[in-house]
Amino acid sequence: MSKGTPSMGKKSGKKNMIYCRRCGERSFQLGKDKCSSCGYGKSARLRGYNWQK
Numbered sequence: 445m446s447k448g449t450p451s452m453g454k455k456s457g458k459k460n461m462i463y464c465r466r467c468g469e470r471s472f473q474l475g476k477d478k479c480s481s482c483g484y485g486k487s488a489r490l491r492g493y494n495w496q497k
Contacts, residue, residue, distance in 0.1 A: 464472040467482035478484065483491030 459474060461470055462472050462474060463470050464479040464482060464484055466484040467479060469479070469481040471481040472479045472484065476485075478486040479491075481491065483489065
């Protein structure tokens with residue numbers, strides 16, 4: 445016999461990432477209030493590194 449609700453069943457319905465309003469990618473983290481793709485919320489500049497090119 446199993447327990448009432450499995451532990452992973454309680455994880456449904458929660459949002460961690462939403463669409464960024466600046467770049468449109470689904471990489472805006474609600475907990476950190478910043479976008480990991482473009483850097484929105486952290487700085488006014490677009491996030492970019494030389495090793496990306």
